Amino acid sequence: MDYIPNILFAIVLIIGIGYFIKNIRKLIRNIKLGQDIDVSDNKSQRWKNMAMIALGQSEMVRRPIAGILHVIVYVGFIVINIEVLEIIIDGLFGTHRIFSGIGSLYGVLIGTFEILALLVLVAVIVFWTRRNIIKLARFWKSEMTRWPKSDANYILYFEMVLMSLFLIMNATDIPFQEIATGNIISQYVSPWFAGLTENSIHIIERTAWWSHILIIFVFLNYLYFSKHLHILLAFPNTYYGSLKPKGELNNLEAVTKEVMLMMDPNVDPYATPTEGEDDEIPAKFGASDVQDLNWIQLLNAYTCTECGRCTSECPASQTGKKLSPRKIMMDTRDRLEEVGKNIDANKGEFKDDGKQLLDDYITREELWACTSCNACVEACPVSINPLSIILDMRRYLVMEQSAAPTELNTMMSNIENNGAPWPYNQMDRLNWKNE
Amino acid sequence: MSEALKVPTMAEFMAQGKQPEVLFWVGCAGSFDDRAKKITKAFVKILNKANIDFAVLGTEESCTGDPAKRAGNEFLFQMQAVTNIEVLNAYEIKKIVTTCPHCFNTLKNEYPSLGGNYKVMHHTQFLESLIEEGRLIIEGGKFKGKRITFHDPCFLGRANDVYEAPRELIQKLDAELVEMKNCKRNGLCCGAGGAQMFKEPEKGDKDINVERTEQAIETNPQIIATGCPFCNTMMTDGVKAKDKKNTVKVMDIAELIANAQDL
Numbered sequence: 001m002d003y004i005p006n007i008l009f010a011i012v013l014i015i016g017i018g019y020f021i022k023n024i025r026k027l028i029r030n031i032k033l034g035q036d037i038d039v040s041d042n043k044s045q046r047w048k049n050m051a052m053i054a055l056g057q058s059e060m061v062r063r064p065i066a067g068i069l070h071v072i073v074y075v076g077f078i079v080i081n082i083e084v085l086e087i088i089i090d091g092l093f094g095t096h097r098i099f100s101g102i103g104s105l106y107g108v109l110i111g112t113f114e115i116l117a118l119l120v121l122v123a124v125i126v127f128w129t130r131r132n133i134i135k136l137a138r139f140w141k142s143e144m145t146r147w148p149k150s151d152a153n154y155i156l157y158f159e160m161v162l163m164s165l166f167l168i169m170n171a172t173d174i175p176f177q178e179i180a181t182g183n184i185i186s187q188y189v190s191p192w193f194a195g196l197t198e199n200s201i202h203i204i205e206r207t208a209w210w211s212h213i214l215i216i217f218v219f220l221n222y223l224y225f226s227k228h229l230h231i232l233l234a235f236p237n238t239y240y241g242s243l244k245p246k247g248e249l250n251n252l253e254a255v256t257k258e259v260m261l262m263m264d265p266n267v268d269p270y271a272t273p274t275e276g277e278d279d280e281i282p283a284k285f286g287a288s289d290v291q292d293l294n295w296i297q298l299l300n301a302y303t304c305t306e307c308g309r310c311t312s313e314c315p316a317s318q319t320g321k322k323l324s325p326r327k328i329m330m331d332t333r334d335r336l337e338e339v340g341k342n343i344d345a346n347k348g349e350f351k352d353d354g355k356q357l358l359d360d361y362i363t364r365e366e367l368w369a370c371t372s373c374n375a376c377v378e379a380c381p382v383s384i385n386p387l388s389i390i391l392d393m394r395r396y397l398v399m400e401q402s403a404a405p406t407e408l409n410t411m412m413s414n415i416e417n418n419g420a421p422w423p424y425n426q427m428d429r430l431n432w433k434n435e
Numbered sequence: 436m437s438e439a440l441k442v443p444t445m446a447e448f449m450a451q452g453k454q455p456e457v458l459f460w461v462g463c464a465g466s467f468d469d470r471a472k473k474i475t476k477a478f479v480k481i482l483n484k485a486n487i488d489f490a491v492l493g494t495e496e497s498c499t500g501d502p503a504k505r506a507g508n509e510f511l512f513q514m515q516a517v518t519n520i521e522v523l524n525a526y527e528i529k530k531i532v533t534t535c536p537h538c539f540n541t542l543k544n545e546y547p548s549l550g551g552n553y554k555v556m557h558h559t560q561f562l563e564s565l566i567e568e569g570r571l572i573i574e575g576g577k578f579k580g581k582r583i584t585f586h587d588p589c590f591l592g593r594a595n596d597v598y599e600a601p602r603e604l605i606q607k608l609d610a611e612l613v614e615m616k617n618c619k620r621n622g623l624c625c626g627a628g629g630a631q632m633f634k635e636p637e638k639g640d641k642d643i644n645v646e647r648t649e650q651a652i653e654t655n656p657q658i659i660a661t662g663c664p665f666c667n668t669m670m671t672d673g674v675k676a677k678d679k680k681n682t683v684k685v686m687d688i689a690e691l692i693a694n695a696q697d698l
Contacts, residue, residue: 244544245540245543245544245594245595245596246593246594246595247540247544247590247593247594247595248540248544248545248594249504249505249545251509251513251516251545251548251549252509252513255509255510255513256513256549258510259510259513259514259517260517262514263514263517263518263521285509285510286507286509313621315623315624315626315643315646315647316637316639316643318623318643318646319636319639319640319641319642319643319646320638320639320640320641321636321637321638321639322637322638323637365637365638368634368637369636369637369639370629371589371624371626371627371628371629371631371643372505372589372628372629372630373589373593373624373628373629374589374593374594375589375593375621375623375624377593378593378620378621391505391507393507394505394506394507395507395508395509396507397507398506398507398508399507399508399509399510404506404507404508405634407633407634407635408506408630408633408634410633411502411503411506411630411633411634412502412503412506412508412511415498415500415502415503415511415515416511416514419463419496419497419498419515420463420466420467420497420498421463421498421502421632421633422463422467422468424466424467426494426497427494428466428467428494429461429466429467429493429494429496430442430444430466430491430493430494431466432461432465432466432472432475432476433440433442435472
């Protein structure tokens with residue numbers, strides 16, 4: 001009978017981690033639906049970027065208030081996880097505070113956790129206030145209704161509850177309070193329970209302990225369904241972030257092939273396709289759906305935590321246009337999830353559902369409002385690039401559908417005919433010299 | 436004044452069997468837009484004054500393809516790029532300077548993988564290097580103590596991390612450089628990039644250039660300096676819209692320097 005809690009704990013642990021792994025595999029499969037892109041270059045710079053941007057939070061602190069609060073929650077999250085390790089060992093083997101054997105260092109450790117837990121609790125309450133009471137504009141844009149709005153608050157509630165339970169768990173641990181080392185914060189909580197019998201205090205302690213670890217497992221599995229995935233994906237995402245100048249847009253290789261062929265005077269215009277060439281499906285120019293994007297763009301979409309720094313910096317969004325770079329990322333993820341579910345429901349095959357990212361999620365009006373100024377790219381604290389998705393979708397509109405706005409068609413035919421976006425003769429290009 | 440401009444072409448250099456130190460890529464705005472032509476001429480005046488051995492392509496120059504690329508027409512962009520690269524490589528061009536950050540960005544970043552490898556400089560970087568080498572001396576003159584705010588062109592700033600060269604030039608004019616609330620990495624776009632210059636904006640509650648001009652006017656400047664012909668147009672329109680035409684001027688850095696020297 002004594003082993004029942006241990007067995008229960010092991011079952012919970014296996015279910016919690018098992019379901020999480022199942023979803024992570026689904027996540028990886030979905031990301032791999034994207035086109036391949038070679039990012040094997042410059043490994044040392046990539047590791048450096050990851051260390052600076054994800055581990056070091058260098059871009060977060062560009063907005064000091066949100067940045068510092070975030071650093072607190074982030075450090076708290078990482079450090080307090082050492083305690084989770086102890087909880088798991090205790091749970092599996094029926095021990096109690098197994099790490100306390102390390103002596104006075106244990107007090108230092110738990111003391112640190114307690115201080116961090118309190119700081120995290122305060123930071124999360126400030127976050128909640130900024131979102132729900134102060135109502136910072138970037139949290140109240142049109143894409144932040146329904147699930148995205150609730151999701152953001154649920155995450156904050158999870159963290160509030162977890163931190164409170166951790167402190168209560170320590171406060172009601174009578175032997176731990178009696179040793180009185182490391183109970184820096186919980187010593188002020190424990191008097192709240194002073195009137196209760198030792199037995200009831202013990203029951204509260206056990207309840208807090210179990211709730212704490214159960215909620216951690218729930219939270220872990222909540223990640224996949226939430227914008228909170230960034231706590232994991234920020235690391236690969238910053239590793240794979242672009243190393244090129246922000247102004248540099250990729251040159252489409254498929255187009256280069258065509259252009260070189262057109263420019264080559266030695267090409268036989270009557271050449272018949274060689275054997276097998278007929279079966280090749282010509283590459284689609286640009287993107288109309290998530291499978292046309294590359295896998296880094298899809299990873300970007302899963303990494304986005306909807307903070308809205310991009311949208312708040314976007315000139316189009318600031319002046320009331322429909323474009324919101326954050327919505328571009330959210331739409332990409334939503335569509336990718338839909339495609340993933342479609343594949344799950346159809347035994348691993350995607351069945352055409354008559355929908356696509358273009359028009360069903362992202363409208364043309366949004367795409368054409370972008371000034372390609374890179375403000376969104378610069379603003380993102382985890383190296384997400386909404387501009388590259390906008391550009392790929394414009395490419396599809398222009399090259400596959402000839403669906404550019406009329407004025408842009410005029411501009412492009414001017415370039416084609418006169419070598420300038422305006423209807424001036426190329427032969428007049430040097431006239432300014434004598435004017 | 437204009438008769439004094441010396442603007443040799445690459446073809447002329449070639450005919451004499453010579454190679455200039457640098458090619459001045461004028462760009463479409465610099466060649467055709469009335470306002471931008473003044474910037475082109477101001478820059479040439481400085482080059483002439485400093486006796487720089489430069490040439491232009493003249494009628495052999497063509498759009499870099501930037502607006503086509505950003506509108507999504509990769510095909511047209513690459514056609515332009517490959518054609519331009521053929522001309523540039525035929526003249527064995529090594530170094531290019533341009534007064535347009537869009538041309539600058541495209542030539543510098545997007546031409547190499549298509550076979551066009553050049554050292555490309557924005558004119559503010561080039562002028563800065565001339566000063567460093569002692570080949571150009573500028574003095575504050577009429578801009579001494581004037582309040583000047585600099586609008587970062589996106590394709591110079593964020594796109595290529597060039598923030599200091601234009602600012603250093605303004606400071607060399609002994610002017611008082613004042614920064615807008617959004618500057619450098621956080622600079623706000625003028626609204627022209629991404630081919631927006633050539634179309635009406637989408638529906639919204641304000642024009643981007645007006646928003647940006649308001650930020651500039653908040654600094655209470657006498658001059659809004661830019662380093663891009665398109666930003667110049669947008670900011671000039673913005674100043675008109677805010678009815679500040681008589682008190683705030685929009686000028687390119689090249690014009691500031693040329694004016695300071697009474698060129």
